[in-house]
Amino acid sequence: MKRKQYETAMAPMREQLVAMARWARVTGQRIVVLFEGRDTAGKGGAIRAVSEKLNPRQCHIVALAKPTEAEQTQWYFQRYVQHLPSAGEIVLFDRSWYNRAGVEKVMGYAEDPQVSRFLEQAPQFERMLVDDGILLFKYWLTTDQARQEERLRERLDDPLKRWKLSPVDLAARERYDAYTEAREAMLAATHSDWAPWTLVDFNDQKRGRLTLVRDMLDRLPNTEVPPPQIDFPPLGRQPRAER
Amino acid sequence: MKRKQYETAMAPMREQLVAMARWARVTGQRIVVLFEGRDTAGKGGAIRAVSEKLNPRQCHIVALAKPTEAEQTQWYFQRYVQHLPSAGEIVLFDRSWYNRAGVEKVMGYAEDPQVSRFLEQAPQFERMLVDDGILLFKYWLTTDQARQEERLRERLDDPLKRWKLSPVDLAARERYDAYTEAREAMLAATHSDWAPWTLVDFNDQKRGRLTLVRDMLDRLPNTEVPPPQIDFPPLGRQPRAER
Amino acid sequence: MKRKQYETAMAPMREQLVAMARWARVTGQRIVVLFEGRDTAGKGGAIRAVSEKLNPRQCHIVALAKPTEAEQTQWYFQRYVQHLPSAGEIVLFDRSWYNRAGVEKVMGYAEDPQVSRFLEQAPQFERMLVDDGILLFKYWLTTDQARQEERLRERLDDPLKRWKLSPVDLAARERYDAYTEAREAMLAATHSDWAPWTLVDFNDQKRGRLTLVRDMLDRLPNTEVPPPQIDFPPLGRQPRAER
Amino acid sequence: MKRKQYETAMAPMREQLVAMARWARVTGQRIVVLFEGRDTAGKGGAIRAVSEKLNPRQCHIVALAKPTEAEQTQWYFQRYVQHLPSAGEIVLFDRSWYNRAGVEKVMGYAEDPQVSRFLEQAPQFERMLVDDGILLFKYWLTTDQARQEERLRERLDDPLKRWKLSPVDLAARERYDAYTEAREAMLAATHSDWAPWTLVDFNDQKRGRLTLVRDMLDRLPNTEVPPPQIDFPPLGRQPRAER
Ligand SMILES: Nc1ncnc2c1ncn2[C@@H]1O[C@H](COP(=O)(O)OP(=O)(O)O)[C@@H](O)[C@H]1O
Ligand SMILES: Nc1ncnc2c1ncn2[C@@H]1O[C@H](COP(=O)(O)OP(=O)(O)O)[C@@H](O)[C@H]1O
Ligand SMILES: Nc1ncnc2c1ncn2[C@@H]1O[C@H](COP(=O)(O)OP(=O)(O)O)[C@@H](O)[C@H]1O
Ligand SMILES: Nc1ncnc2c1ncn2[C@@H]1O[C@H](COP(=O)(O)O)[C@@H](O)[C@H]1O
Numbered sequence: 001m002k003r004k005q006y007e008t009a010m011a012p013m014r015e016q017l018v019a020m021a022r023w024a025r026v027t028g029q030r031i032v033v034l035f036e037g038r039d040t041a042g043k044g045g046a047i048r049a050v051s052e053k054l055n056p057r058q059c060h061i062v063a064l065a066k067p068t069e070a071e072q073t074q075w076y077f078q079r080y081v082q083h084l085p086s087a088g089e090i091v092l093f094d095r096s097w098y099n100r101a102g103v104e105k106v107m108g109y110a111e112d113p114q115v116s117r118f119l120e121q122a123p124q125f126e127r128m129l130v131d132d133g134i135l136l137f138k139y140w141l142t143t144d145q146a147r148q149e150e151r152l153r154e155r156l157d158d159p160l161k162r163w164k165l166s167p168v169d170l171a172a173r174e175r176y177d178a179y180t181e182a183r184e185a186m187l188a189a190t191h192s193d194w195a196p197w198t199l200v201d202f203n204d205q206k207r208g209r210l211t212l213v214r215d216m217l218d219r220l221p222n223t224e225v226p227p228p229q230i231d232f233p234p235l236g237r238q239p240r241a242e243r
Numbered sequence: 244m245k246r247k248q249y250e251t252a253m254a255p256m257r258e259q260l261v262a263m264a265r266w267a268r269v270t271g272q273r274i275v276v277l278f279e280g281r282d283t284a285g286k287g288g289a290i291r292a293v294s295e296k297l298n299p300r301q302c303h304i305v306a307l308a309k310p311t312e313a314e315q316t317q318w319y320f321q322r323y324v325q326h327l328p329s330a331g332e333i334v335l336f337d338r339s340w341y342n343r344a345g346v347e348k349v350m351g352y353a354e355d356p357q358v359s360r361f362l363e364q365a366p367q368f369e370r371m372l373v374d375d376g377i378l379l380f381k382y383w384l385t386t387d388q389a390r391q392e393e394r395l396r397e398r399l400d401d402p403l404k405r406w407k408l409s410p411v412d413l414a415a416r417e418r419y420d421a422y423t424e425a426r427e428a429m430l431a432a433t434h435s436d437w438a439p440w441t442l443v444d445f446n447d448q449k450r451g452r453l454t455l456v457r458d459m460l461d462r463l464p465n466t467e468v469p470p471p472q473i474d475f476p477p478l479g480r481q482p483r484a485e486r
Numbered sequence: 487m488k489r490k491q492y493e494t495a496m497a498p499m500r501e502q503l504v505a506m507a508r509w510a511r512v513t514g515q516r517i518v519v520l521f522e523g524r525d526t527a528g529k530g531g532a533i534r535a536v537s538e539k540l541n542p543r544q545c546h547i548v549a550l551a552k553p554t555e556a557e558q559t560q561w562y563f564q565r566y567v568q569h570l571p572s573a574g575e576i577v578l579f580d581r582s583w584y585n586r587a588g589v590e591k592v593m594g595y596a597e598d599p600q601v602s603r604f605l606e607q608a609p610q611f612e613r614m615l616v617d618d619g620i621l622l623f624k625y626w627l628t629t630d631q632a633r634q635e636e637r638l639r640e641r642l643d644d645p646l647k648r649w650k651l652s653p654v655d656l657a658a659r660e661r662y663d664a665y666t667e668a669r670e671a672m673l674a675a676t677h678s679d680w681a682p683w684t685l686v687d688f689n690d691q692k693r694g695r696l697t698l699v700r701d702m703l704d705r706l707p708n709t710e711v712p713p714p715q716i717d718f719p720p721l722g723r724q725p726r727a728e729r
Numbered sequence: 730m731k732r733k734q735y736e737t738a739m740a741p742m743r744e745q746l747v748a749m750a751r752w753a754r755v756t757g758q759r760i761v762v763l764f765e766g767r768d769t770a771g772k773g774g775a776i777r778a779v780s781e782k783l784n785p786r787q788c789h790i791v792a793l794a795k796p797t798e799a800e801q802t803q804w805y806f807q808r809y810v811q812h813l814p815s816a817g818e819i820v821l822f823d824r825s826w827y828n829r830a831g832v833e834k835v836m837g838y839a840e841d842p843q844v845s846r847f848l849e850q851a852p853q854f855e856r857m858l859v860d861d862g863i864l865l866f867k868y869w870l871t872t873d874q875a876r877q878e879e880r881l882r883e884r885l886d887d888p889l890k891r892w893k894l895s896p897v898d899l900a901a902r903e904r905y906d907a908y909t910e911a912r913e914a915m916l917a918a919t920h921s922d923w924a925p926w927t928l929v930d931f932n933d934q935k936r937g938r939l940t941l942v943r944d945m946l947d948r949l950p951n952t953e954v955p956p957p958q959i960d961f962p963p964l965g966r967q968p969r970a971e972r
Binding site: 483 | 743744747748750751767773782783784785786787790792793794823871872873874875877878881882885888889890891892893894899902905906909928956957959960961964968969970971972
């Protein structure tokens with residue numbers, strides 16, 4: 001998709017995202033969005049598309065590093081729970097608790113019973129959040145392997161993107177089919193009425209972002225809140241210069 | 244119950260509690276104990292009986308103050324979750340998430356739908372912890388109102404105990420029957436196979452403590468772990484004085 | 487400044503930022519950058535310029551909301567301290583502890599003795615961080631009031647930017663001179679050998695961003711760390727499609 | 730000292746501690762007490778003597794376990810700072826930041842420059858807390874080695890106390906003189922006007938506790954706050970029994 005076309009489509013949605021944030025603040029709504037998908041799918045870009053125009057004091061991006069030793073022995077959801085939103089906050093998870101069913105399963109960081117337990121608990125856990133009134137969105141960004149190969153090669157060649165090529169990523173490439181299998185098991189177990197997955201085609205990342213944001217906005221209730229009246233009188237004197 | 248009789252009965256259990264702690268540390272077990280009950284029931288004393296001889300770096304007592312404004316808007320369990328144990332830790336909750344079904348309901352700090360939701364979620368939440376391998380104990384300390392009256396009067400008269408008489412407590416006294424009703428609803432909804440309540444008669448607090456600790460120890464699996472070999476050679480020189 | 491010119495100048499610095507991040511990770515360096523300045527100065531854009539290509543698991547943006555009631559009674563630096571970096575992390579503060587000498591002073595959220603104490607403690611506090619090995623950068627973004635007026639008006643007119651116009655901002659406009667005075671006091675008290683302020687002209691935001699990033703990179707020691715060797719064998723089979 | 734004599738002397742101080750806590754709550758004071766000393770000195774008992782009659786929601790005991798890997802790379806004071814009190818709170822540290830100058834130095838967990846830096850920073854850090862209005866008390870509990878030997882042997886023989894004999898303790902015994910030297914360096918560097926050390930003889934632990942509590946109470950300003958009027962009307966009906 002061309003940048004210009006993207007911009008034209010994105011512009012009104014940016015305003016709607018801003019309206020959503022105002023609505024959340026004014027009405028005390030709490031919003032959680034999970035961004036999942038294979039490496040190179042475009043999670044970072046999608047998160048930027050959502051957060052770009054929002055107040056960073058309101059909209060938090062949570063990208064947890066691998067669990068510490070102590071965290072590894074805790075109830076699995078514990079370290080995520082402390083990032084859940086208070087009234088008026090929006091939290092975007094760059095990868096999430098679903099790591100357990102994806103990278104942790106495939107790379108062997110978690111044992112099979114831990115993975116099964118996760119698949120059982122995730123829907124219950126999410127049920128609690130949703131019943132508590134949290135608006136929960138779960139997006140899985142899809143890409144064909146051919147596109148992924150291109151992007152991996154791009155990362156390899158581009159010094160700006162090289163850091164993105166972690167050893168975990170290269171192993172993921174080797175285990176493409178294991179990941180596919182893990183993903184299927186994950187979708188089967190955790191696609192629920194109260195917290196459904198939305199798969200979004202990110203073979204074209206711009207189109208993917210538009211689709212994702214559109215989908216999210218459409219699922220929200222009416223977010224219209226009158227913008228605040230702002231009284232902006234003329235300055236009434238010479239503006240100062242700042243050294 | 245006489246102090247001496249109490250001491251005789253408690254002494255061997257103290258050793259067993261210490262053994263339990265060693266076992267938890269060595270095997271990485273996580274133990275959570277909830278202490279609930281009306282004011283004056285003797286939660287503090289019961290917690291002391293359990294924790295007294297344990298390492299404070301391993302055994303944590305959690306007595307949360309009333310939720311802050313921000314906490315009040317979060318998922319109800321959030322502020323408790325962050326105190327759940329890592330491997331080897333023992334956490335004793337002096338009052339717990341059950342506040343929602345007790346003081347918060349009766350005093351009107353929580354609204355009815357919040358209370359109902361809590362009663363629905365608590366067993367699910369606990370199920371997750373238990374399935375995750377946490378050893379969860381839930382004790383409700385009972386006292387007759389006549390005993391409670393005596394103890395309240397004692398608090399009133401004893402400058403050491405006066406602080407215990409919060410306005411919440413006096414209100415609780417007025418609403419004794421509302422508390423009873425709340426307790427019944429709570430037990431009915433949250434007494435589960437995986438996380439049963441144990442009611443312990445605390446009309447005699449010493450006897451109550453003995454019963455509680457005995458019960459807890461009996462529910463544990465075999466906690467025998469050989470104590471570490473400690474090599475303690477003679478000092479081999481004059482001991483120093485410290486100024 | 488023209489976008490194209492900006493891009494040309496920014497491109498090599500992006501690579502250097504990525505190199506800096508790799509160096510920090512490999513050598514365990516900790517980097518803290520404070521972004522301060524009047525509203526509309528362009529703090530958000532500057533932060534984006536630095537963080538854009540970095541790993542969000544390594545580079546954290548901290549934009550704290552106003553202190554809660556409990557936080558207001560704590561040692562002032564307490565809530566900032568918990569966001570300080572561990573080895574390998576980069577933390578960008580969108581406003582920082584300097585709020586006390588700026589908005590809190592001018593708007594009367596802090597009392598005079600609190601502000602004086604802050605001005606005394608800030609250099610000592612920073613000294614400790616710097617002596618501990620943290621690389622600390624403090625940027626103050628300047629703008630003339632005429633430019634600020636333009637930008638405020640833009641925010642007023644642009645539904646995407648309206649949220650940025652908080653009541654605090656409008657008050658700030660009224661108290662422009664009080665802010666100037668507060669800033670002078672702040673610079674005088676907290677510009678130290680170990681943690682100097684760098685003032686950057688953000689009348690042209692693009693030029694400002696280039697200056698800021700260039701300055702920061704130039705102050706770093708040699709960050710060259712050989713990029714990891716990445717073994718990227720051909721896929722050796724048909725790539726899969728993902729539904 | 731005989732138990733009875735101890736009780737007689739302790740009784741009025743218990744009331745004064747309770748008064749102190751009420752005063753702290755009502756006036757928003759923050760109190761921090763550090764308990765340091767060699768193993769077996771009696772830190773745990775002294776902490777219990779202070780906290781025993783206080784509200785656990787107000788008076789927190791902090792006994793941090795050894796730092797995690799991530800914590801080890803942070804600014805040394807960071808993990809302690811998050812336990813500092815909010816208005817009305819009392820925090821008792823069972824060992825404290827002084828670990829760095831004691832066990833960490835002697836056992837080699839910290840390197841020499843880290844220890845020197847600590848000795849330089851500790852007084853500055855404490856200065857900030859004290860200037861911020863925190864009431865800071867630092868107690869060092871002394872014991873002669875002959876007493877320590879007895880107590881170590883007691884621990885060895887008493888299954889209730891065995892856990893207290895960590896390998897670190899046994900090493901401490903071997904390095905008695907190194908600890909003495911470390912202590913001297915520590916006192917020399919960190920005994921300041923604003924945060925002086927008080928050494929208390931704990932060869933007799935009961936006497937030590939009395940001395941410590943007496944000293945602390947005497948250093949406080951007048952803590953008299955009229956106790957709240959409590960209205961305690963007669964129950965006016967048959968008390969209920971609780972099953
Ligand atoms: N040993 C581990 N145990 C659990 N999770 C891990 C481990 N190593 C990496 N991860 C997780 O795997 C995910 C993928 O890692 P990586 O590819 O480095 O990050 P990114 O999401 O930025 O591509 C991250 O969420 C990371 O936390
Ligand atoms: N406004 C409130 N909202 C929610 N919980 C509260 C509120 N006020 C008090 N509580 C809780 O009620 C419980 C009883 O309070 P109190 O009688 O003061 O404490 P204690 O358990 O020490 O007797 C505590 O757990 C406290 O956190
Ligand atoms: N009552 C308050 N006490 C202390 N700080 C406050 C208070 N209200 C706002 N602030 C702080 O003032 C700063 C400016 O607020 P605002 O203009 O809303 O944010 P921004 O930095 O996004 O422009 C923020 O850092 C905010 O935390
Ligand atoms: N590896 C370590 N690094 C730093 N501190 C430690 C380490 N091991 C033990 N300690 C501390 O030493 C003190 C005494 O330990 P212990 O006697 O095992 O309770 C405690 O405060 C521990 O936190």
